[in-house]
Each structure stands twice: as structure tokens, then as C-alpha cells.
Amino acid sequence: MLMHEYIDNEINEKREWASRRKSGHSNDRQLLIITCMDERIPIYEALGIATEEAHIFRNAGGIITDDVIRSAMLCVHFLDIREIIIINHTDCEMMAISGSTVVDALNQIGINTDDMQLNPALPELILKDQSEHVKQWIGMFENIDDTCEKQVALLQASELIPNHIVINSYIWQVESSNLRRPYEKIVTDADDNTQ
Numbered sequence: 125m126l127m128h129e130y131i132d133n134e135i136n137e138k139r140e141w142a143s144r145r146k147s148g149h150s151n152d153r154q155l156l157i158i159t160c161m162d163e164r165i166p167i168y169e170a171l172g173i174a175t176e177e178a179h180i181f182r183n184a185g186g187i188i189t190d191d192v193i194r195s196a197m198l199c200v201h202f203l204d205i206r207e208i209i210i211i212n213h214t215d216c217e218m219m220a221i222s223g224s225t226v227v228d229a230l231n232q233i234g235i236n237t238d239d240m241q242l243n244p245a246l247p248e249l250i251l252k253d254q255s256e257h258v259k260q261w262i263g264m265f266e267n268i269d270d271t272c273e274k275q276v277a278l279l280q281a282s283e284l285i286p287n288h289i290v291i292n293s294y295i296w297q298v299e300s301s302n303l304r305r306p307y308e309k310i311v312t313d314a315d316d317n318t319q
């Protein structure tokens with residue numbers, strides 16, 4: 125292919141994508157990615173995708189929260205999204221301290237975690253009188269494999285997400301820049317030699 129043909133193709137594809145998106149249709153892969161806000165996950169490179177191929181939701185931990193469910197609900201019902209991929213990662217700050225430590229720290233700076241209002245725009249959304257619930261809301265975790273596996277089940281359990289939506293989760297190894305499945309070890313050359 126001549127270079128100008130390649131460039132023209134690229135321009136046409138981008139134009140088609142832009143007009144499709146303006147009319148309210150999905151991204152190229154009909155894909156939603158949920159991942160941690162940690163900058164060490166280069167999400168496009170990690171999955172080998174381009175900007176136009178996925179919607180992306182990032183939060184602390186890449187865990188299923190009410191806002192993830194809200195966003196996923198809109199994606200699957202109104203944006204033709206058919207697949208959801210959750211990417212958690214090793215060395216996540218969400219494993220650095222416990223939920224109790226976070227709640228204690230909030231209390232120490234004068235924040236009352238009893239009857240905690242979660243969203244000023246929706247005052248009805250209140251976490252009632254239980255620091256245990258606040259801890260669950262903050263969502264600190266200890267085991268990345270366990271957490272990664274559970275996120276799929278949590279999303280599937282939501283009545284707002286239809287059963288036909290394909291949901292999978294993976295772990296990004298920040299140390300080696302590799303993806304792996306939960307509880308699956310990355311096979312290295314050294315491992316192969318010992319077998």
C-alpha cells in the first residue's frame with residue numbers, strides 16, 4: 125500500500141468513528157474497561173488497543189462500586205457495549221493500608237464516618253452509622269488475585285447488567301509489564317528450563 129493510501133485510510137476510519145460516536149453508538153470494540161487509577165497501568169499498551177476501541181473507567185483499585193455499575197449500566201443499555209474487562213494490578217495502593225486505618229485517619233481529622241453522606245448532589249445517599257460499611261465502601265483489599273476474581277461476580281450480580289454481557293478480569297503485573305489471569309502464574313523462560 126502506498127503511504128498516501130495508508131494515511132487516507134486512517135483519516136477515513138477516524139472520520140467514520142467520529143460520526144458513529146456522534147450518533148450515540150459504541151466504540152469500535154463495544155468494550156468497557158474498568159481499571160485502577162494508578163498511572164503504572166498503561167491501559168492502551170497493555171491491551172494493545174487504540175483510543176477509539178474502548179470506554180474506560182478508572183477508580184481507586186479498579187473495583188466495582190456504585191458508580192462503576194451506574195456507568196456500566198449506561199454503556200450496556202445505551203451504547204451497545206457487549207464486553208467488560210476489569211484490570212486490577214500488583215502493588216496496588218489499595219493493599220497498602222487497612223480500611224480501619226483509613227476510617228481512623230478520617231475520624232482523626234474530624235470527619236464523622238457515622239451517617240456519612242456520599243454525594244452532596246444526592247443527599248439521600250447516606251452510609252448509615254456503621255464504620256464497617258464505610259470500610260466496605262472505601263474498598264481496601266489484601267489479596268489481588270482474590271479481589272480480581274471477585275469483581276466479575278460482583279458485576280454479574282447486579283440486576284442492572286444483563287447476563288449476556290461478557291465479563292472477564294485480569295491482573296497487570298507492574299513489575300514485569302504483563303497481563304495474567306487471577307491465580308495464574310506468569311511462565312518465564314527460567315520456569316520453562318526447570319521443567
Ligand SMILES: [Zn+2]
Nearest residue numbers: 160162216217
Ligand atoms: Zn491500584
